[in-house]
Amino acid sequence: MPSDCISYQKSGYFSKLMNDYLDEKTNLKALYSRFPKLENFSEQIQEKHSNFPFKNRELLVDSLKKQYQNFKTSETTLNNIKLLNEENTFTITTGHQLNLFTGPLYFLYKIISTINLCEQLKKEYPNQNFVPIYWMATEDHDFEEINHFWFKGKKITWQKESFGPVGRLSTNGLKEVFEQFSTELGIGENATYLKDLFIKGYLEHSNLADATRYIANEIFKEKGLVILDGDDKNLKQLFIPYAKEELVNQTSSEEVLKTNELLTKYKIQVNPREINLFYIEDNLRERIVFEDNSYKVLNTNYAFSESEILAELENHPEKFSPNVILRPLYQEVILPNLCYIGGGGELAYWLELKSNFEANNVTFPMLLLRNSVLIATEKQAEKADKLELTWTDLFSKQQDLISNKTKELSNFDIDFTSQKEHLKKQFENLYEIAVKTDKSFIGAVKAQEVKQIKGLENLEKRLLKAEKRILAEKLERITSLQNELFPKQSLQERKANFSEYYLEFGTELIDKLFEELKPLENEFSILVL
Template identity: 70%
Template sequence: MPNDCITYQNSGYFSKLIVDYLDQKAELKPLYNRFPTVENFNLQIEEKSKNFPIENREILVNALLNQYQKFEISGATLANIELLKHSKTFTITTGHQLNLFTGPLYFLYKIVSVINLTKELKTAYPNHNFVPIYWMATEDHDFDEINYFNLKGKKIQWKKESQGPVGRLNTSGLEEVFRQFSTELGLGNNANYLRELFKKSYLEHENLADATRYLANELFKNEGLVILDGDDLELKKLFIPYAKEELLQQTSFKKVNETLPLLKEYNVQVNPREINLFYIQDDLRERIVFEDGNYKINNTQLSFSESEILTELENNPKNFSPNVILRPLYQEVILPNLCYIGGGGELAYWLELKSNFEANNITFPILLLRNSALVATKKQVEKLEKLELNWSDIFQNQQTLVNKKTKEFSNFTIDFSEQKTFLKNQFEALYSIANQTDKSFLGSVKAQEVKQLKGLENLEKKLLKAEKRIYTEKLERIIQLQNELFPNQSLQERKSNFADFYHEIGDPEAFFSLLYADLQPLKQNFSLVII
């Protein structure tokens, strides 16, 4: 059984931009610093070493220790935080929203990718240290994207109003979610483990940031994961010069717009605003706009002159939050980071940003597509083999797959390509005759060719349909298996929660052990995780 069922490029689930990036197309090379290979990290280390102030390390470590004050910190995580003081320590980072109970599986895949890459780099560069970072997107506001997860095909949702940064959102109301979750889990030791994990994460912490930190810490503390909240006063102070540049010069708007023509053949992921900063408070997250000589907070009565907003920035930097265009810059200002690991959508907008990094004299990180995986049970693997399927088959569009397998099962060839070629050759002769006699005859010849080719196509479709009826039972089993592995004909990792798989394994830690063993961040193919 292959462990690399299909490459990302051939899976059909990635945009042309990401496929071209993975293929290292020449036209995209100006948009990134270095392609993710083990060898290229050597140059990345050298560059970041020269471009990250030692004093920022002390500020970062103190901020992290302060953020972890209310939490039980593992020895591995504490050791990694302390290592950040040293000039030979670097980070590998991923960021993600505060999805309820981790949300879809790819939340876990991102973090496992980061952890596994730090281990691989430590082997390659033993004189350096590499710390895995999960950046919590606490300042986002898209609550509807994170307030649910799917379990056994059912949506477990937290219904609540949210206006400001989601990390500051009070966890009241999650008691009802817990009751629904608990009922769906059923009985057993693994169900009890998941209940306790949810309860301690969400019912024993006051806000969503603390709840998510607890949950991620519990799942990954033994691997030394360091969880970072950018909504932090001391860290925001480091970003003041860059926020000031944004307010006064709108540099990111200019630089990103200069880059967009290089992406004209792709669907642009994000368009910059003139000012890519939000003004935030507990129940407020609104854009800063420059109008009539003043800085106004959108949809409010708040307004600042230039001197007033600069004073506000100096005195209350925590009220200023970078949007999707500037958040990457903020991240790289405060972290000794070498690489950002993200999904296809994230890498698409990162590829717009290199010129803005250069304008701000900040090293642009290596961009690595996160691992993707397909989790299957041993029973599903047996079904796949009995149905004469391979792993690349199961990734195909369902109708394409059904047609392909029908033709393979059939006792004769359901393909009239040979007949169509023969017919076209016959009409070529007729075209030649028409050209030599009466050219007005060409239209009639063309109409007859189209009619007869259409007739062959219809016969082919009818034959295929008849064969499908013969193999109905087998084809239905194929459809059922694909629907199990690709819920709603979408990637499993975008729909399923890790809790879905716990009834298949005896030890709650076994699932994560399989992920650590199977996800290889520098390989460009889907992993198969068999439970």
């Protein structure tokens, strides 16, 4: 089977909210400014240019230089950092947790989508510069979400206690993880590269933020990727007025709750707190709450009056960490950003935030669903051909796939639709007789119709079951192939780690992804290697 694609809406793996957003349904128009189309970036550029102070650029570049001072990187990345000091330079941003060894495959897809979009925009708008940004989620504190990755069906886990922001977490204990991973990798040139990447990333850096920066930089530095750590005192200074607004007026809660009223027909992704800020130290990240006329940090003895907490904010802005509701606002305050690229869950909560951006007079970015990819080997594609499977077949729910293929492979028609329609026509005549004679007879006719239709449905199910037994060997091969491509009947990209495929394909994996991923086309790519 050749490389191919399938629309996100037809893949069956995206929420109704995302499908409606991609279809540009009118009921969602109020939740975003511009849909991510190439021609819409012109207005987005103009709006962001007029609403982004130059002093923010200077501070951003200064912070990035400090963050990179102990890292070797490419001239392309260094030049991109310098370009951010120019008023005609804008960013395209994606964000990701500090997952161990990048976590699921879609880490690659997010960043490659971001880089490819920058290159596409440069061709369309040659007088502007576009810099790809990877925002490291260094202030998250849910260690259980990031302390592992899957390699060939095995879960490789970093056993450690963590209480504060994960970016500050010591990398002690990762030597044992490396020994387990090294054994699984075996030998060979690609295995050696992966081992070296792990060693230099985690065993030669003291904290998780630096380790993650090293790994992402090594994979993408030649493409000019700029990696940003928001856990930065200087950058937090820019956020002081917005954090003050949050503490004093709780604006974001009011605005997001109003927006969520427009999303009642969908699953609400996140609900705001009254105060959407955490207080952080090296081993602490706890919510700030307002109780008994005092600002308190949960599970601590910290308590502040209003004047005290505002003084703390002015003197130590690095101790105030935005949660999921406010982090996007912080990002857009410090970056000359045009577009955020994220997964379906991420964009679902971004769609709750536009009114809060407007209340804070910050430009709301365009929202682009990241590229999704299914990687298949040539051998798997050949199997699919022999089994007469299309990619649409393989994306089906497994029960539907097996039932449909059974009907297709059977020597006779298992679908009793025509028999049921014939039966219904016969009962139409009986209804006419019942109406003309005794109306109480209608109920008996209806009961008999239901009984006979049900009988046909049961026969259809029994026949289908019998055919499944006869075709069991071929159906087993179909099921086996789908399970290889969709582990645990879920998306491969949400489970498998890139190392599993890099081990087999090396740099071809990355090169092919850059070649194939087209961020503005909204299609699920199938990549045959």
